[in-house]
Amino acid sequence: MxxxxxxxxxxxxxxxxxxxxxxxxxxxxxxxxxxxxxxxPEITGTFIDSKLEAAGELTSAKMIYNGLIHYSDGSIPFLTQKAFNMTYRAEVRAGVDLSKANTEVTDSEVTVTLPAVEIFDISIDNDSIQYYDEKAALLNWERKEDVLDAIASAKEDVEQQTKEMDDLETMAQEQAKTLITGMLSETVGDKTLVVKFEE
Known part of the structure; x- marks a missing residue:
């Protein structure tokens, strides 16, 4: 028992x-x-946008540009008219301002819409500047001012040329997509990540 x-x-x-x-x-x-x-944290559009905004400006493409411009000022030959040709080298930095990105989240997908590619910076290499066919004026030749004017003209020239370059924009877009995908792929969990540019 x-x-x-x-x-x-x-x-x-x-x-x-x-x-x-x-x-x-x-x-x-x-x-x-x-x-x-x-x-x-819960995956929301606001959460993703805050991560992108913290990254700021994303440089996704750089280009070296060699240019030639003609600079002239004044109207009276030999007295006030001065002119020269100038060659120069510039670095162009292009990319995307991530603070302007827009994110939409569904049950299965995270869509990040990026703004258009911008030119962030144009840097003229002062050491690369060379002058040709200089025509000096007796009354208004100010070397320092003319050099600054020439550099400003060079920047305008680069801006105009880069607007017509589809290759730079395409390269910047492709690189931006790759970088954003790498940045967010682990953040979105098992959702599909779609990165595109606004139309």
Whole structure:
């Protein structure tokens, strides 16, 4: 009789221990999932846009441009008219302002729409400037001012030329898509990431 009681007590103790282990395991799983949810922010358009905005201007293409311009000023030959041809080298930096990006999130997809490619900076290499066919004026030759005017003219020339270059825009777009995809691929979880440019 006592043996049966001891056996049943042992069984009851085993069941209680098993229940405690199951409850503890359940609590651990629940807490782990809760902490993971707290650590992983919900994927929303605002969340993605804030990540992109923090990145700011994304330079996705650089180009070296060699130019030639003709500079002239004044109207009276030899007295006020001055002129020269100038060759120069410039670096053009183009990309996308990510603060202007727009993100839409659905159950299965995250769509990031990027703004048009912009020219962020045109830098003239002063050491590359060379002058040819200089025609000096007796009354209005100011070398420093003329050089500054020539550099300003060179920047205008580069701006005009780059507007007509489809290759620079295409390269900047492709690189921007690649970089944004790399930046956000882990953030979107199991959703499909689509990166496109506004039409």
């Amino acid at each position: 006592s043996r049966e009681k001891n056996g049943s007590r042992g069984t009851v103790k085993a069941v209680i221990y098993l229940l405690i282990v199951v409850i503890l395991a359940g609590m651990v799983v629940y807490l782990t999932q809760s902490l993971r949810r707290d650590r992983e």
